[in-house]
Amino acid sequence: xxxxxxxxxxxxxxxxxxxxxxxxxxxxxxxxxxxxxxxxxxxxxxxxxxxxxxxxxxxxxxxxxxxxxxxxxxxxxxxxxxxxxxxxxxxxxxxxxxxxxxxxxxxxxxxxxxxxxxxxxxxxxxxxxxxxxxxxxxxxxxxxxxxxxxxxxxxxxxxxxxxx
Numbered sequence: 001x002x003x004x005x006x007x008x009x010x011x012x013x014x015x016x017x018x019x020x021x022x023x024x025x026x027x028x029x030x031x032x033x034x035x036x037x038x039x040x041x042x043x044x045x046x047x048x049x050x051x052x053x054x055x056x057x058x059x060x061x062x063x064x065x066x067x068x069x070x071x072x073x074x075x076x077x078x079x080x081x082x083x084x085x086x087x088x089x090x091x092x093x094x095x096x097x098x099x100x101x102x103x104x105x106x107x108x109x110x111x112x113x114x115x116x117x118x119x120x121x122x123x124x125x126x127x128x129x130x131x132x133x134x135x136x137x138x139x140x141x142x143x144x145x146x147x148x149x150x151x152x153x154x155x156x157x158x159x160x161x162x163x164x
Contacts, residue, residue: 050161064101067100068097076143115127
């Protein structure tokens, strides 16, 4: 390398370094903004395990959550490894920050309707009436699909269906 080429290389190194510093600052501010943006599905609650048939267990899976933005939701139950087994609600309007509480009876298929239950605090609970065969024992997850936002969110943890 000649002495003439050295200033061009030094200038290029300075420009690249300056661009990296600017990119790091931009990434920091974007990360801070994302940390303070509310999640789409909030306060996801599930019963850790249930059994519709065995004594001593909760008889239905209790599912509840809130949305940060009003939307029409479809709530499905999936095997932990993937694959839909039941649909609890389809395109149901949910108001922003209003708790949606559902119960699953452990049966396969799409809900034919609902039984409306009242919780301890007067909160409305929808018992989805799925009438297919009993789902096999195993690990499951809940998927909340948001129609207007064109996205879906999987429950942060699994729950267990315990069979006979």
